[in-house]
């Protein structure tokens with residue numbers, strides 16, 4: 141009874157939720173190029189404490205934008221504004237020139253794939269979990285996405301292959317396996333913009349290589365926002381944004397930031413095998 145009561149309360153919270161605001165009249169008609177501009181974006185979570193201040197960035201079509209910074213710096217907050225998960229309180233975000241606040245959420249979100257910190261799988265088969273990226277995909281497309289995401293091999297070895305059930309009563313998948321399934325889903329969705337909030341969970345080096353390869357295939361030709369935890373992942377980024385306390389404090393590619401000789405350069409010197417987080421933790425102020 142207690143359990144049902146708690147669950148019931150959560151259901152009513154959802155039923156009572158206010159619909160998201162609907163001054164969203166625009167939608168994308170043609171395939172978009174993936175040009176994203178943030179101008180003086182300000183944001184708070186409604187607690188009166190600004191979490192992002194004066195964020196300016198321009199991601200050109202196909203570019204890889206990497207975000208680094210200590211925990212709580214605002215990396216996830218920046219990228220979560222793009223699909224409209226939250227509304228910025230000031231400034232503007234445009235996607236291919238359209239104000240993101242005026243675009244219907246469905247149309248906006250169709251342009252963006254999110255591979256998040258906790259790979260999100262729901263109760264259902266492996267097949268359904270991948271097809272969620274594109275419900276009308278053919279079987280061939282499904283298998284190709286699984287191959288490109290480096291998950292086809294382990295899926296084939298599951299008791300019922302693609303029809304194996306995952307989730308509470310299903311097969312138990314490792315963090316690395318779940319992540320590759322969500323990469324396959326994103327490949328199938330084939331959106332021009334990609335948000336990758338990389339998992340911090342440590343995986344062994346062989347798995348890391350499989351994930352890295354899959355991600356490189358996924359990022360190819362897309363505008364990608366990558367929150368990475370290893371400097372090796374972001375070395376080739378077109379732009380690296382170094383964040384601190386809700387601000388972008390350094391912006392440029394690897395050679396530019398190295399010659400700037402600031403936070404990023406210090407970070408690369410501290411880091412040998414450790415993660416970016418460890419690097420920031422070891423840095424004074």
Ligand SMILES: Nc1ncnc2c1ncn2[C@@H]1O[C@H](COP(=O)(O)OP(=O)(O)OP(=O)(O)O)[C@@H](O)[C@H]1O
Pocket residue numbers: 185187191209210211212213214215216217218
């Ligand atoms: N849902 C939320 N409600 C209120 N405050 C939040 C919420 N999510 C994040 N914050 C706050 O906003 C700030 C920025 O958080 P954010 O999650 O963007 O940081 P991050 O750089 O992604 O950190 P991490 O590396 O730990 O993922 C933090 O101070 C955090 O406490």
Ligand SMILES: [Mg+2]
Pocket residue numbers: 215216217337
């Ligand atoms: Mg985060």
